Amino acid sequence: MLSGRKYRVEFTPVQVEFAEQIGGICRSVWNTGLEQRRAYRKRGAFIGYAEQCKQLADAKQDFGWLADAPSHVLQQTLKDLDQAVKTHGTWKVRWRSHRKWSPSFRFPDAKQIVVERISRRWGRVKLPKFEWVRFRWSRPLGGILRSATITRDGMHWFVSFLIEDGRPIPQTHPGPAVGIDRGVVVAVTTSDGDFHERPFITDGQRQRYRRLQRQLARTRKGSNRRKRVVARLGTVMRRVRSRRADFNAQLAATLTRRYGMVVLEDLNTKNMTASAKGTIEQPGSRVAQKSGLNKAILDKGWYGLELAVNNAARYTGSKVIKVPAAYTSQTCSACRVVDARSRESQARFACTSCGHVEHADVNAAKNIKAAGLAVSGRGDLAIRRSVKRQPPRPRARHAAAPAARGIPVL
Numbered sequence: 001m002l003s004g005r006k007y008r009v010e011f012t013p014v015q016v017e018f019a020e021q022i023g024g025i026c027r028s029v030w031n032t033g034l035e036q037r038r039a040y041r042k043r044g045a046f047i048g049y050a051e052q053c054k055q056l057a058d059a060k061q062d063f064g065w066l067a068d069a070p071s072h073v074l075q076q077t078l079k080d081l082d083q084a085v086k087t088h089g090t091w092k093v094r095w096r097s098h099r100k101w102s103p104s105f106r107f108p109d110a111k112q113i114v115v116e117r118i119s120r121r122w123g124r125v126k127l128p129k130f131e132w133v134r135f136r137w138s139r140p141l142g143g144i145l146r147s148a149t150i151t152r153d154g155m156h157w158f159v160s161f162l163i164e165d166g167r168p169i170p171q172t173h174p175g176p177a178v179g180i181d182r183g184v185v186v187a188v189t190t191s192d193g194d195f196h197e198r199p200f201i202t203d204g205q206r207q208r209y210r211r212l213q214r215q216l217a218r219t220r221k222g223s224n225r226r227k228r229v230v231a232r233l234g235t236v237m238r239r240v241r242s243r244r245a246d247f248n249a250q251l252a253a254t255l256t257r258r259y260g261m262v263v264l265e266d267l268n269t270k271n272m273t274a275s276a277k278g279t280i281e282q283p284g285s286r287v288a289q290k291s292g293l294n295k296a297i298l299d300k301g302w303y304g305l306e307l308a309v310n311n312a313a314r315y316t317g318s319k320v321i322k323v324p325a326a327y328t329s330q331t332c333s334a335c336r337v338v339d340a341r342s343r344e345s346q347a348r349f350a351c352t353s354c355g356h357v358e359h360a361d362v363n364a365a366k367n368i369k370a371a372g373l374a375v376s377g378r379g380d381l382a383i384r385r386s387v388k389r390q391p392p393r394p395r396a397r398h399a400a401a402p403a404a405r406g407i408p409v410l
């Protein structure tokens, strides 16, 4: 099975400069390639990967600086562009901006790469046009090398190896199904009643972040001081991000080890934002928790969790299913009646029809699991049936309005 291994790199100052240079060349190859594709499309023509590669080779005659970068790396950039255009369409693929894009480039040919372990803590890799590059041997490589990718995150550089670990791909997992509710106050709740929670930002980091934001507002655009403050903000957020990523990876491993099927909500970010503010008739509750820094962190994490679960599931054979999030928090998991009033508070669900009382997040997670079982077991028929049970849109805009619009009340 193909798998990734990421290590922190310790470049020499010369290597840092060189890596930045290659990153810059890749960025302009990407942007030029995209510009060319768009120009072709405008006049109803098309240019593909093969033709762009040929032109790249010609361009090296005229633009000597292109030859500074390893040619495989530039070809890979065009291949990535090709893939991006195939996935998202010529007009949706983004430019790589000097400010926002961090260098990232791949060495696709394993034959040109040598990896060695030089001590307990250190390894080194030989990449085309680089001398030996040292990296922290933080985990075993454990497989046959396929490619290497260099990336920068803030001030740190990393190398990611794609390896074939020789493990067979498990097809099925005999374990039971689980529904996952991704909440605002508690990060993750399962249909079995487990709560998974970790503070992703410490109080100190929060204070520091706010202080830096105030500092940022006082700096002039383009000034060195502004750059410094932005870098410090990045450092705080990077710590938060890695804590979140760690949580996601561990939780994903736990879930896929135990369960044969993991059902996640197909979250719509628009709905989430709407539920925080609420409407004029019914203002949202706990707006503070759902907006600002907290929300930003959680929002990002949801997609991260989905990725982590999908990735972990490859190793266990668990099935990952996404179901629509609407009504999961208002439906009674015991009698299936939908009523916004059943959601008494953030934490408590009390069914207005059958009197079933449960933690609101656990109730929602159970509904998600039920929806997942319906989708996987009985196909579309089951979904259509459950849609019928949902209440019709009320004409007057009263208290039930957000529910009718499919906005989960959180």
Ligand SMILES: [Zn+2]
Binding pocket: 332, 333, 334, 335, 336, 337, 351, 352, 353, 354, 355, 356
């Ligand atoms: Zn009920």
